[in-house]
Amino acid sequence: MKYLVFVVSVGFAFGCSDARLAKQIQAASVKSEGYFCTQAPQISNGITKFMFVIDKSGSNVDTDPGNAKRADNIERFFNSPASSPRRDNPNIAWGYIAFAGSSATAFINDGNDQNPTFVGVPNNIAAMNNALALQRGPDNDLTPYRAAIALTKKAIINDQALHPNETHNYVVFFVSDGRPTDYGAEGPAGADAFSDVDDLVNTIPGKITFSTAYYGAFDPATADGLKQMAEHGHGKFVDTNAMPDFEIDDLLNNAGAHADTYQVNKILVYNLNSAVCLDKKRISLDSDADGLCDDDETYTTKTDPQNRFSKGDGYGDYFHYISKVTGGSLPVCYDRTDEDFDLLTACEELYMYNEHPTGTKLNRADAKNPDTDFDWFIDGIEYLMLKNRSSALDMFNVFKSYDGEPVNAGEQITQHRNPLFYDYNMAPTEMYDTRIEFDKYNDQGQSCYRFKQDNLKLFHTKSVSAQNSLGPLYAHKEWDNTVLIYYIQSLEKDPTGAGYYAYSVQTLSGNPGTIKRLGRDSGLQVRDGTFTLYQIPEPAKP
Numbered sequence: 022m023k024y025l026v027f028v029v030s031v032g033f034a035f036g037c038s039d040a041r042l043a044k045q046i047q048a049a050s051v052k053s054e055g056y057f058c059t060q061a062p063q064i065s066n067g068i069t070k071f072m073f074v075i076d077k078s079g080s081n082v083d084t085d086p087g088n089a090k091r092a093d094n095i096e097r098f099f100n101s102p103a104s105s106p107r108r109d110n111p112n113i114a115w116g117y118i119a120f121a122g123s124s125a126t127a128f129i130n131d132g133n134d135q136n137p138t139f140v141g142v143p144n145n146i147a148a149m150n151n152a153l154a155l156q157r158g159p160d161n162d163l164t165p166y167r168a169a170i171a172l173t174k175k176a177i178i179n180d181q182a183l184h185p186n187e188t189h190n191y192v193v194f195f196v197s198d199g200r201p202t203d204y205g206a207e208g209p210a211g212a213d214a215f216s217d218v219d220d221l222v223n224t225i226p227g228k229i230t231f232s233t234a235y236y237g238a239f240d241p242a243t244a245d246g247l248k249q250m251a252e253h254g255h256g257k258f259v260d261t262n263a264m265p266d267f268e269i270d271d272l273l274n275n276a277g278a279h280a281d282t283y284q285v286n287k288i289l290v291y292n293l294n295s296a297v298c299l300d301k302k303r304i305s306l307d308s309d310a311d312g313l314c315d316d317d318e319t320y321t322t323k324t325d326p327q328n329r330f331s332k333g334d335g336y337g338d339y340f341h342y343i344s345k346v347t348g349g350s351l352p353v354c355y356d357r358t359d360e361d362f363d364l365l366t367a368c369e370e371l372y373m374y375n376e377h378p379t380g381t382k383l384n385r386a387d388a389k390n391p392d393t394d395f396d397w398f399i400d401g402i403e404y405l406m407l408k409n410r411s412s413a414l415d416m417f418n419v420f421k422s423y424d425g426e427p428v429n430a431g432e433q434i435t436q437h438r439n440p441l442f443y444d445y446n447m448a449p450t451e452m453y454d455t456r457i458e459f460d461k462y463n464d465q466g467q468s469c470y471r472f473k474q475d476n477l478k479l480f481h482t483k484s485v486s487a488q489n490s491l492g493p494l495y496a497h498k499e500w501d502n503t504v505l506i507y508y509i510q511s512l513e514k515d516p517t518g519a520g521y522y523a524y525s526v527q528t529l530s531g532n533p534g535t536i537k538r539l540g541r542d543s544g545l546q547v548r549d550g551t552f553t554l555y556q557i558p559e560p561a562k563p
Contacts, residue, residue, distance in 0.1 A: 055547025
């Protein structure tokens with residue numbers, strides 16, 4: 022895991038012209054950087070099974086005379102990383118097939134070298150040592166791709182029959198120095214080879230990846246054939262002519278990108294102590310995170326800016342305000358629980374209503390799903406920013422523009438701008454610039470991302486107790502800001518399906534003196550372990 026670097030800049034801004042309020046809405050800006058990975062691929066009683074399919078044709082006498090690119094490379098992969106060797110992992114098993122002449126041979130087998138098997142702890146070390154010793158034996162004859170792929174398929178089919186109640190992921194590494202010799206006339210891999218790879222990975226859709234490496238003399242046609250085989254196998258290709266320091270690990274980056282890998286659909290940062298004010302023109306201080314700016318509570322609604330529940334029931338002050346101005350009424354309710362951590366109490370979830378929902382079959386918000394309409398914006402933020410009780414049940418509303426801007430509402434919310442007021446000309450330093458960049462798939466098949474944000478506005482807040490907020494997580498002292506950072510991760514094969522809501526509520530000081538003292542630690546902490554995972558239940562989809 023990489024360590025985080027935080028850089029802090031401090032400035033001041035005033036969100037209200039009333040001089041009496043200047044101190045309370047004095048703001049500072051902090052920067053944050055981080056690195057995190059999603060949950061590991063979805064595997065039930067699962068084992069990752071590596072299959073090495075390695076060339077032993079005669080040309081290796083010249084292309085890899087000491088077996089450095091084959092046996093030595095595989096041995097390093099088997100014994101790495103030093104801190105926790107793969108060979109000791111009970112959730113990994115190993116297979117080994119070599120090909121030469123007109124056939125392929127299983128170096129790990131059940132006693133018959135045409136019956137390949139996979140072996141795990143504790144017998145894997147002896148089995149791999151034997152396979153590597155055979156690999157280091159004499160190389161000779163031709164390069165039978167077709168036979169190697171067929172024997173690999175047989176290995177997987179046999180393994181499934183031996184373990185019918187287990188779920189596995191198969192990662193195939195196909196390594197060769199030349200063109201196939203058993204598809205008719207010798208030439209680079211073509212349609213027949215691609216079809217065989219398709220047939221192999223479709224044996225168990227979404228559970229098999231096929232990566233390739235070429236280590237022969239410079240030959241663009243042969244390299245391209247192997248590259249296309251990897252593309253058909255949803256894996257990665259490496260040409261050692263371009264990457265002379267090739268390691269088997271280099272084939273893992275995309276080998277984890279199978280159907281059970283999680284991806285990040287949306288990441289959002291939201292200072293809970295800020296709200297769109299009633300003039301609808303600005304976002305300013307909201308100490309108790311009830312959706313009303315402090316000065317609106319003080320001078321307009323006459324509610325307590327340090328108590329989200331001024332009326333003493335299960336509805337926040339904004340809900341009472343909006344029901345009053347619209348002439349409606351709120352059902353009697355005192356349930357302040359927030360089971361799905363979407364910033365709405367159980368009472369407030371009932372208030373969310375859409376006669377014609379999209380993205381869900383529900384007419385009211387789901388108290389167990391933070392994102393009822395599956396548009397990746399949690400219900401509480403979507404409602405408080407769009408000011409419409411139907412918004413949390415309309416997956417298309419965030420793709421609309423309500424203020425005449427060329428930027429849709431969802432993007433404006435991400436930038437922490439008011440989606441109901443034209444503020445397109447806002448200075449870049451006044452809006453959030455939250456962003457993530459995909460880095461790689463790690464050895465465990467997790468999607469890993471870099472996080473960066475240069476502009477996060479913090480305020481001089483008033484203190485709020487746990488009793489007067491959504492709970493202990495949201496209580497804070499004067500100057501402290503509660504900031505939510507979250508992302509929703511779902512399976513790559515089903516981006517709008519039920520996945521996991523990964524959230525973190527962090528307390529950051531808006532005091533310039535504290536920010537200066539803390540330096541780079543003033544910003545958000547974003548790393549593995551930062552986020553709490555909440556499993557989203559299977560949706561009631563249209």
